[in-house]
Amino acid sequence: MKLHVGIDLGSTTTKAVVMDGQTILGKGITNSRSNYDAACAIAQTEAFIDTRFSLLHQALERSAPGGLDVPAFLAQLEVNFRLQQFVNQLDYLAELAREEAGKVRFPKLREPLRERLDALFQGIAGDAEQIFQVGQAKRSEFFRDLAGSAYMRHAEALADPDGVSYDMLVNIYDKCIIRVENQVLDLAFESNIGTALERSLAAFPRLAGPERETIARAAHEAGEAVLDVVNSVGTGYGRARLPFPKEQIRSEILCHGLGAHYMYPHTATVLDIGGQDTKAIQVDAEGIVTSFQMNDRCAAGCGRYLGYIADELNMGVQELGPLAMQSEKSVRINSTCTVFAGAELRERLNNGERREDILRGLHRAIVLRAMSLLARSGGVEDEFTFTGGVANNEAAVAALRELIDENYGARTINISPNSIFTGAVGAGLFAQMSRAEPIPEPRKASQGATP
């Protein structure tokens, strides 16, 4: 199978897509964790896992064993697969934590600390099945966030102010999580699908023996399929870190333009609000960029700003949009400065404003900034495609619709559920367009670290 890979090393998240011709076979995403090398390897591993799931999906659709509800089964299988990955990483985190416990300054605390950690990790393992359920909304998809919030919760309950304190437990976590994130763990499809499959089959007790065998064989084959990467192109902030020759590096502006065109062929204007920059892009009928504007030096009003706001409110960044949607009035926010985000927010709270109203105002302020870039790039033409992580935020989208309507009139506004992968898709398409040259061997899918 001849494949092309596009990788987008963003400031906040790193994305990879695997493409077979014009079809996206697999997508992978991870947090960029200030380590683009690890992030890139992991995003690729994830994209290859997703690719193998796609292959399995195709195989099951073809063989359709005994009227199996394929989408439901695969949803279950994927959840169990993620659970298995989570457990593997958790085991490693626990191992490191125990090791750290042996190094604390007061020897008599070492044993009690180990005991608490054992209890703590048992607690998280117990929670894991709750976290991984079909249809369950999570605050984040990343191990750091999922394990972190469970860890803090258990640490709070288990801490003893006079002995093993909460601070001590948190300190251990902080020391270990970075090592987990940057460690190459075996999280690949081939290695973890077996356990996930067993668990999933158990959830479908009515399946007969031969059907179970068909499924197992299809899973095995999906794991064994040779994925031959013909060419890769990288983009995004960390693109210079990729071990690619210059021809295989494309600016994310070009990639977003082409990716948006791929997703919506009538796209004329693209807005991308990413982690630390906002880009307004005009493209021609082929998806080639004709003009663009980008925020200058500061990241005011970008995704990172929402991240800070979420931290200030002690919320997950994915929870901001839904909360803002409950607002009844918009509070006017003047500054979208990331540095002053906390101050601005606290001032409004002190004035007695409701969180949801402030958040609605914040989203509007972000979009107003983007509107100025759009105007500078040449306006909003029909059709308009909104990409980047912030496009998943319903409150930002609502503000954008309102302001586009006010300023430019009716426009078709496209937002793909895969909008965060737009840049990576563009890179994948460039990989197909550019003449394939021998490239450094892609990292093997089985060598990924933590997702």
Place this chain on the structure above:
Amino acid sequence: MSEQASVQKETSMVLQKEMIAAHYKALEEAPQTGKKLVYTFVPGNLNELIRCFDNLLPVHPEINALQNAMRKRTGKMVTDAEKLGHSEDVCTYVKADIGMLRSGNIGPAGTKIPDPDLLLLSYTGCFTFMKWFELLREEYNAPVAMLHTPYQGDGMITDSMRAYVVKQLKEEVIPKLEKVSGEKFDIDKLRELMRRSRQAEDDLVAVLESARNRPSPIDAYFGAVYYIGPMFSAFRGLESSVEYYRALRQEVEWRVKQGKGPITPEGELGQERYRLVVEGPPNWTSFRDFWKMFYEEGAVVVASSYAKVGGLYDQGFRHDPDHPLESLADYCFGCYTNLNLPGRVALLTKYVKEYGADGFLINSIKSCNSFSAGQLLILREVEKRTGIAGGFIESDLVDPRYFSGANIKNRLESYLQMVEQKRKGAA
């Protein structure tokens, strides 16, 4: 590089270095030699007129600021000026100058620049110049000679505009220069200086126009910053500048014959991949890094508006010894920032076409209104008239806080890839 090239290259560079060093030394020694200092600005500078008086030496505050910036000294100067109450949005040349003044007026050569004896305010194309010298007048208690150059609002120079400037020269500027120098104005001396200016101007134009060649033997933005130095500052009309431009022209013509590209700080540029026209001044605090972003991609600037900030010689203007005062007036009118927007658009469009550029890029300076106002309109118009894609980056003159390398590199690379993609699409 061959021995011949390195020898040739050295001639003009060595000459310029010596000229600048001698000038700063003369400034430093002015209290002993009895020379008087005339502070004045680059656009519309009346160098020949000042140099008519043996006792006078010109000082250019913008050049001090940019030279200090290239030596990474302006960060503190700018923040010092802010402490004195100059806001963040004020022109950073002004703030660097105020900061330098308050810390002993040590110039880029590391020596003290003595106080001005006269502030010759050739107010051409930039309103800030007036406010700047108002500040210096307060600081130094020095007399001001004001020369008001009417803006080319209608895109042309009229007889009444010319008469207005000549009248000011006769009634305001020359009498004050005579008073400060203690010398009588000699118009024949001015004619003599202008004859020399003409000669050097011809050579400078030949150098700038050499960029029409493929590959271009020069970079008409980053490289031109050095080429325009003597002409736009203290040396126009002097024998040293005639020599400098003669040597420079010979070097460039040699490069053309050899089919060579421009010299960069890291040696000769390999393949010329992009030919750009650039609008706006460069960033000075990270000048080398900024330039590198271009030459690493094989991008050569073939024409720039910045190289015309001290005169549009390539559009035919020459100092005229037969009409000395009138030609000083015309010189002031013709500086780039004294052109109206249609004039700027027309000029840039002409450059794109005549120099066979495949890109047009604006470096928008945060704190420079005389350049930045209207740049988005310029961008759209030039795009429309030439059919090529425009690009837009932002930085500042001498405030290091406003140079975001990653951001500029990202935008520039995106822009160049966009040009490349368009070329591929057209092919």
